[in-house]
Amino acid sequence: MTEAISGRAIDAQRFRRALALHAAGVVVITAQCEEGPVGLTATSFSSVSLEPPLVSFYVGRESKTWPRLREAGCFAVNVLAGDQAELAARFASRGVDRFAAPTVWELAPPGVPLLAGVSAHLVCALHSTMDIGDHVLVVGLVAEAHIDPGGLPLLYHRGRFGHFVPHS
Ligand SMILES: Cc1cc2nc3c(=O)[nH]c(=O)nc-3n(C[C@H](O)[C@H](O)[C@H](O)COP(=O)(O)O)c2cc1C
Numbered sequence: 001m002t003e004a005i006s007g008r009a010i011d012a013q014r015f016r017r018a019l020a021l022h023a024a025g026v027v028v029i030t031a032q033c034e035e036g037p038v039g040l041t042a043t044s045f046s047s048v049s050l051e052p053p054l055v056s057f058y059v060g061r062e063s064k065t066w067p068r069l070r071e072a073g074c075f076a077v078n079v080l081a082g083d084q085a086e087l088a089a090r091f092a093s094r095g096v097d098r099f100a101a102p103t104v105w106e107l108a109p110p111g112v113p114l115l116a117g118v119s120a121h122l123v124c125a126l127h128s129t130m131d132i133g134d135h136v137l138v139v140g141l142v143a144e145a146h147i148d149p150g151g152l153p154l155l156y157h158r159g160r161f162g163h164f165v166p167h168s
Helices: 012-019 066-072 085-090
Strands: 027-033 036-042 046-049 054-060 074-079 105-108 112-115 120-132 135-147 154-157 160-163
Touching (some): 027 054, 027 066, 027 112, 036 054, 036 066, 036 112, 066 074, 066 120, 074 112, 074 135, 085 154
Antiparallel strands (some): 027 036, 046 054, 054 135, 105 112, 120 135, 154 160
16 A cells, blocks of 8 residues: 555645645734734644643745744734634735734733734744745644633635534
């Protein structure tokens, strides 16, 4: 079996179509660097370890935000709520001030921008990174969390934002 697939790689378009079927929660990663706040939308967020408490996301090597996130040394994971699709789109757009109104945010200790109205914030210290393919794996050590226990998530599926509908 391994021999049958070794060295083969799926066609890029088919790969994207398959991945688009995986519904994912949406987060915005934020940090404060010398020039001010930076942030980007990501669906590659994942939990990694409970002890120590680690989380991860992948960022594209071409990202203009990534070098500034790395320089900041700490970041927040803002877990978006179901009604925050516009915010997600803004933090994925280039050529806009992502933190200008109508974005509502505050700078919280130890100096990380936190977005308002989210389901949860995870405040992280940059733990480690690894170059992998055309992305960088970024691992954060979680120092604290702020939680809205009633929060329902924003999801991304087949190129569209949507809501989570629990089974009754
Ligand atoms: C729903 C959605 C999910 C995204 N997930 C990621 C991601 O996991 N990693 C990533 O590097 N970019 C992701 N992006 C793209 C970034 O949000 C952003 O557009 C890109 O990094 C370019 O901006 P930058 O140069 O400021 O990084 C996603 C975009 C959207 C709309």
